[in-house]
Amino acid sequence: MANDILEGNPRIGIPRQTVQADGLTTAVEGTLSEFLSGQTAALEDVDPALGRFARTTRDLVLTGGKRLRPTFAYWGWRGVVAAREPVEPVLPALAALELMHTFALVHDDVMDDSATRRGGPTAHRIFAAQHSNAGRLGDPDHFGTTSAILVGDLCLVWADQLLARAAVSTATLFAVRACYDRMRIEAVAGQYLDVLGETEPAAWSVDRALLVARHKTASYTVQRPLQFGLALAGPADSDAAAVDEAYNRYGIAVGEAFQLRDDLLGVYGDPVVTGKPAGDDLLTGKPTTLLMLAHQLASPAQRAELTPDPAGAVIPADGSGGLNSPAAIARRAEVIAETGAVAQVEALIQQRVAEGVEALASAPIHDDARAALTNLAASASHRRA
16 A cells, blocks of 8 residues: 555656756765865864764765755756856855755754664664763763754754855855745744644644645745755846746745655655654654644544544553554554545645646746756655655
C-alpha cells in the first residue's frame, strides 16, 4: 500500500527529473566545505573541544541533503540575469541557505525528539553518544539537547557570515538581507505553530494546517529562496514586479505541495529511503493536513482509532499493546488511508503543482529557468525522500 500511496500521479505533462545547472550542487558544497574548514580551524585554535564541536557541526551540514533551497534560489536568480552571468559571485549567498536549513533541521529534531535524519543519528543523539562514550558527568540526553541547540545557533550565525561574502553591491546585499530576514521570521513562526498544534489539536483545522505548511516549509524552501535569488540579481527593472509575483505564487503552491508530500512520507515513507523514522507524526498526533483531513472524513469508529493516547501509553518491552505501540501506529496509518485522506492529499499536491506551473507560464523569465522550475515542481513534490 505504501508504494501506491507514495507513487503519486502527476498528470500535467512534465517530466519528473529535476533540471539543475551543471555542477550547481557541487559548487554549493564546495563553497560550504571551504567556508566550514576555515571556521572549524578557528574554533580548534581556541580549544580542541571546540574543534570537535565544529567538526560535528560541519559534518551535519555536509552529509546528505537535496540542496533544494540553493537550487530554487539559483533559478530565481538565473531567471532574470544575463545568460552568461557567472554564478561564482553569488555562490556564498546560495550556500548560506543550506546553513540556515541545518539550523532549522537541528532545532526541529530537538523539538520532535527525532532519532534519525538523512539516514544517520540526529545532532542531539550524536552529542548524547559523545557524552556517554567520554564517561562525563551528568545526563547524556540533556547534554545532547543543549549541544544541538548550540549547533543550530552556530549554523545561523555562520549563514549570516557566509551571506556577507557574496560579491554584490551593498544595495543588493541589503535587499537580499531583507528577503533573508523575512524568510527566517516566517520559518520560526511556522515552527511555533507546528509545536502549538500538538498541544491543542482540537483547535486545528485543514486550513490552519495548510497555514503552518505555508510558513514552516513553503516560505523558506521555495517561495523566499526564489525571491532571494531575484534580489541577488541586483536593481529591479520594469519586469521585476511581475517576476516577483510569479515567484510568489509558484513558491507558495509548490512549497505547500512539498510539505504535503512530506506529510505522506512521514507516515508511509520507507525510513531507509527517507533517512527519517516513519510514524512520528502519528505518535504525537501532530495535526498535519493529512491527519486533519482524515479526522474530517472519518466515521466515528475510525476517528476513535486515529486518536493517540494523550498520556503516552507505556509500550511493553516486546513492543506489543498500548495505543502508541508500533502495531497501533501501523493501524492508524491504515485507517487514514481508508478514510480517503491520502487520495485527497494527492489531489491537493497535483492541484498545487499545476498552480505553480501556471504561475510561470507568462512570467518574464528566461526559458531555461522556466523549464527548470517546471521540472522542480514535479520532482520536489513527487519524491520518496
